[in-house]
Ligand SMILES: NC(=O)C1=CN([C@@H]2O[C@H](COP(=O)(O)OP(=O)(O)OC[C@H]3O[C@@H](n4cnc5c(N)ncnc54)[C@H](OP(=O)(O)O)[C@@H]3O)[C@@H](O)[C@H]2O)C=CC1
């Protein structure tokens with residue numbers, strides 16, 4: 001299958017490069033492919049004529065988005081519509097990644113796909129707009145919301161914690177935001193499961209929203225402790241973690257307190273579930289400190 005992946009250096013794009021060797025992968029990235037430039041999106045997809053588009057690139061700087069709402073909206077909110085229209089014109093379905101930050105963070109349950117959205121920051125608002133733009137584009141699609149992504153690649157919380165531990169003995173980390181840490185390598189496997197399913201059964205489960213995230217939930221402070229436990233047992237850096245309320249860690253963008261995702265619908269539809277988050281974390285830490 002010829003799969004066009006948006007972004008080349010992103011965590012999910014690099015994970016697809018590692019896991020997707022059974023397919024012909026084509027990566028669309030700046031400067032030729034710019035999500036802020038509708039013409040470049042149409043040109044790239046029409047020239048490549050892929051069998052499937054995986055829409056993995058996005059504006060992911062959550063705090064910076066508060067200062068650049070127009071750019072974040074162009075990239076996250078409008079580009080998925082352009083991608084969908086171009087993909088529809090060549091008959092390619094689109095798998096698009098979205099986020100737990102489309103929810104308002106209330107309650108303690110794991111969010112299901114049909115639960116009402118209510119983003120509390122610019123990043124979440126723009127990602128929600130992107131879901132809607134793709135759904136209205138005419139392309140066959142699946143929207144896959146994931147969360148708290150880490151990997152050996154790019155920037156993420158796991159790498160930040162390990163870096164900070166090189167120079168600190170103790171760290172304050174928020175303990176009142178809950179979610180599902182998700183390995184980008186597990187996301188790549190899940191997206192490839194969708195691709196495989198569509199090869200055998202085109203149209204299966206299309207035009208729907210799914211949640212796919214690491215199995216089991218935690219908060220950022222306990223996630224940090226798990227990172228350091230895993231690192232320490234391999235002789236890597238580690239650090240004391242003090243759990244603090246979010247009010248003691250001011251950030252430009254507010255994060256949802258509860259962004260746990262229920263991934264049952266994805267497992268039922270595509271026959272694929274994520275490993276427990278601790279297991280995937282261990283595999284990534286082994287690569288980072290090994
Ligand atoms: N990271 C996370 O914790 C989570 C991510 N998601 C979603 O999953 C998807 C993948 O995330 P992840 O792999 O972590 O993302 P990364 O932040 O690792 O990578 C984002 C990619 O998007 C590219 N990009 C940004 N702006 C543009 C643009 N204008 N034109 C073309 N490419 C652009 C970047 O390119 P360049 O290298 O040139 O900067 C980069 O390759 C995104 O849709 C994200 O919203 C969902 C939940 C959690």
Ligand SMILES: Cc1cn([C@H]2C[C@H](O)[C@@H](COP(=O)(O)OP(=O)(O)O[C@H]3O[C@@H](C)C(=O)[C@@H](O)[C@H]3O)O2)c(=O)[nH]c1=O
Pocket residue numbers: 060061062099100101146147148149156157160171172173174177220249251255
């Ligand atoms: C570095 C650091 C962060 N924190 C807090 C801030 C924040 O509440 C939480 C996580 O920090 P980050 O900046 O990594 O998180 P953030 O950028 O909000 O991560 C989000 O990224 C986007 C793209 C998503 O889609 C989300 O699913 C989520 O993964 O930890 C501390 O409490 N102490 C620290 O030392």
